[in-house]
Amino acid sequence: MSVHVQSEAQTVSAASLSEFVARLFSAAGLSSVAATAVAHSLVEADLEGLSSHGVMLLDMYIDRLRKGSVSHNETASVISERQGAVVLDAGHALGQLTGMQAMALAVDKARQFSAGIVSVRHGFHFGKAGQYSIQAAEAGCIGIAMCNTRPLMPAPGGAERVVGNNPIAIALPTAGAIPVVLDMATSEAAMGKIRMAEKAKETIPPTWAVTAQGEPTTNPSEAIAGMLLPSGGPKGFGLSFLIDLMCGLLSQGASGSQVQPLYGDFSVPYDCSHLFIAIDVAHFCDIDWFRKQTAAAAERIRNGRRAPGVEQLLTPGEPEWRRREHSGDSVRLEPAVVTMLMRLASELGLKSTPFQTPVKEQRHA
Numbered sequence: 001m002s003v004h005v006q007s008e009a010q011t012v013s014a015a016s017l018s019e020f021v022a023r024l025f026s027a028a029g030l031s032s033v034a035a036t037a038v039a040h041s042l043v044e045a046d047l048e049g050l051s052s053h054g055v056m057l058l059d060m061y062i063d064r065l066r067k068g069s070v071s072h073n074e075t076a077s078v079i080s081e082r083q084g085a086v087v088l089d090a091g092h093a094l095g096q097l098t099g100m101q102a103m104a105l106a107v108d109k110a111r112q113f114s115a116g117i118v119s120v121r122h123g124f125h126f127g128k129a130g131q132y133s134i135q136a137a138e139a140g141c142i143g144i145a146m147c148n149t150r151p152l153m154p155a156p157g158g159a160e161r162v163v164g165n166n167p168i169a170i171a172l173p174t175a176g177a178i179p180v181v182l183d184m185a186t187s188e189a190a191m192g193k194i195r196m197a198e199k200a201k202e203t204i205p206p207t208w209a210v211t212a213q214g215e216p217t218t219n220p221s222e223a224i225a226g227m228l229l230p231s232g233g234p235k236g237f238g239l240s241f242l243i244d245l246m247c248g249l250l251s252q253g254a255s256g257s258q259v260q261p262l263y264g265d266f267s268v269p270y271d272c273s274h275l276f277i278a279i280d281v282a283h284f285c286d287i288d289w290f291r292k293q294t295a296a297a298a299e300r301i302r303n304g305r306r307a308p309g310v311e312q313l314l315t316p317g318e319p320e321w322r323r324r325e326h327s328g329d330s331v332r333l334e335p336a337v338v339t340m341l342m343r344l345a346s347e348l349g350l351k352s353t354p355f356q357t358p359v360k361e362q363r364h365a
Contacts, residue, residue: 008335009332009333009334009335009338010332010333010335010338010355010356011330011331011332011333012330012331012333012354012355013329013330013331013354014043014046014047014327014329014330014331015329016354017043017046017055017331017333017354018036018039018040018043019039019354020341020345020350020353020354021035021038021039021042021043021055021058021341022035022036022038022039022040023035023350024039024058024062024341024344024345024348024350025038025039025061025062027348027349027350028062028065028066028348029065029072030065030072030074030094031074033074034074034094034097037096037097037100038061038094038096038097041096041127041128041131042054042055042057042058042127043055043331044128044131044324045127045128046331046333047323047324047327047329047331048128048320048321048323048324049319049320049323050128050320051192051196051334051337052190052191052192052193052195052196053127053128053190053192054331055331055333055337055341056192056195056196056199056334056337056340057125057127057192058340058341058344059340059343059344060262060263060266061094061125062344062348063266064124064266064270066266067266067267068267069092069265069266069267069268069269069270070092070093070094070124070269070270071091071092071093072093073091073092073093074093074094074097075093075097075098075101076088076089076090076091076093076098076101076102076120077089077091079121083109083112083113084109084110084112084113084114084115084116084117085109085117085118086102086105086106086109086116086117086118086119087118087119087120087121087250087251087252088101088102088105088118088119088120088121088251089120089121089122090120090121090122090123090124090274091122092122092123092124092269092270092271093124094124095123095124095125095126095127095147095272095274096126096127096131098120098123098124098126098274099120099126099127099131099132099145099274099276100132100135102118102120102132102274102276103118103132103133103135103136103143103145103276103278104135105118105276106118106136106141106143106276106277106278107135107136107139107141107278107280109278110136110141110278110279110280110283111280114279114280114283114284115277115278115279115280116276116277116278116280117250117275117276117277118275118276118277119247119250119251119253119273119274119275119276120251120253120273120274120275120276121251121252121253121254121273122253122254122269122271123147123253123270123271123272123273123274124269124270124272125262125270125272126147126274128169128183129145129146129147129167129168129169129183130145130169130171130181130183130317130320132145132169132276133145133169133170133171133181133183134171134179134181136171136276136278137171137172137173137174137179137180137181138173139278140173140280140281140282140287141173141278141279141280141281142170142171142172142173142278142279142281143169143170143171143276143277143278144168144169144170144275144276144277144278144279145168145169145274145275145276145277146166146167146168146169146243146246146247146274146275147166147167147243147247147272147273147274147275148164148166148243148244148247148248148254148255148256148259148272148273149164149165149166149167149191149259149262149272150164150257150259150260150261150262150272151163151164151256151257151259152164152165152187152191152227152228153165153186153187153227153228153229153230153236153237153240154210154214154227155237156230156233156234156237159213159214160227161227162256163237163240163241163244163256164186164240164244164259165185165186165187165190165191165228165230165240166185166186166239166240166243166244166247167183167184167185167186167190167243168182168184168186168239168243169181169182169183169184170182171317172290172294173281173287173290173291173294174291174294174295174298175288175291175292175294175295176294176295176298176299178298178315178317178318178321179317179321180294180295180298180315180316180317181316181317182316182317183316183317183320184231185231186230186231186236186237186239186240186243187208187228187229187230187231187236187240188207188208188209188228188229188230188231188236189204189205189208189209189228191224191228191262193208194208194209194220194223194224194228195220195224195263196334197220198220198221198224199334199336199337200334200336202220203218203219203220204217204218204219204220204223205218206218207229208223208228208229209222209223209226209227209228209229210223210226210227210229211223211225211226211227212225212226212227213226214226214227243275244256246275247272247273247274247275248273250275251273251274251275253271253272253273254271254272254273255273258271259271259272259273298315298318301313301314301315302314302315302318338355341353341355342355
């Protein structure tokens with residue numbers, strides 16, 4: 001079978017793209033409920049302009065499902081449960097599924113004990129960390145989500161990878177329409193952005209990464225083979241190191257070099273560790289008052305004095321929210337991503353796609 005190589009970007013509706021991605025996951029063996037949940041997570045990332053966590057990940061996810069390093073299980077199992085502390089074993093299931101399960105459990109525990117802490121071992125890539133902290137915030141809790149990755153960054157002054165660009169997200173309940181959420185990797189740029197630049201044959205800023213020899217580079221391929229740079233130098237490195245230990249040690253799961261390459265051997269489990277924390281605001285103060293105070297603080301930031309030439313001040317999470325609001329519920333996909341999605345459709349036997357160029361099947365004698 002062959003597919004037409006896409007030469008131009010395409011814009012499709014989020015609904016049709018989400019339905020298409022869900023069909024691909026279903027064809028790869030997921031239930032319709034699980035397929036829809038993961039598809040929604042990926043498309044939402046694209047709508048927010050976070051394409052590195054969007055549908056560009058689909059071929060890696062599905063190849064791993066095919067080769068067995070990602071399980072077709074859809075829930076994590078409980079290893080231990082002590083008041084507000086829970087340890088889950090994800091069994092290498094898709095991280096969006098076990099992540100939503102873990103944060104929901106953390107919120108339930110927070111209702112009882114003021115805080116719920118759920119650690120997860122044997123996990124897989126869970127997409128945007130912010131979706132889980134927002135999940136808690138919408139339930140009236142302060143939400144914190146984090147995970148570790150394989151080592152990608154050197155220690156300050158080091159010349160080898162020793163810690164991942166481990167992401168962390170924190171969200172607060174707010175009365176405003178705009179979520180108040182910090183969602184960040186601890187590297188200057190996420191590896192997914194560098195992979196997007198590589199697929200698009202674009203250069204990257206020289207502050208994002210260094211080569212394997214420790215020299216600055218604007219070549220995404222050299223960056224992928226080299227090392228990411230921590231955000232804020234020693235501060236970003238220190239934060240990432242502690243995230244790695246909290247995720248790995250509290251779950252008794254993998255940390256450091258025990259976490260495998262996400263784009264390495266697709267038959268070998270990624271095996272990362274996650275940590276989800278929910279703090280029930282109602283155990284501390286009136287939740288409506290807290291929400292109003294959070295919204296008022298955000299407004300003070302937006303209405304603050306601006307430096308010359310600055311048109312707008314934004315709060316954490318606001319740029320993504322604004323891109324989502326201005327998207328028109330449509331997603332722009334780069335040519336390489338469209339080609340990849342059409343290839344998967346052909347391989348998995350889907351007869352229709354949301355793209356202008358249909359899948360072309362070619363029979364060989």
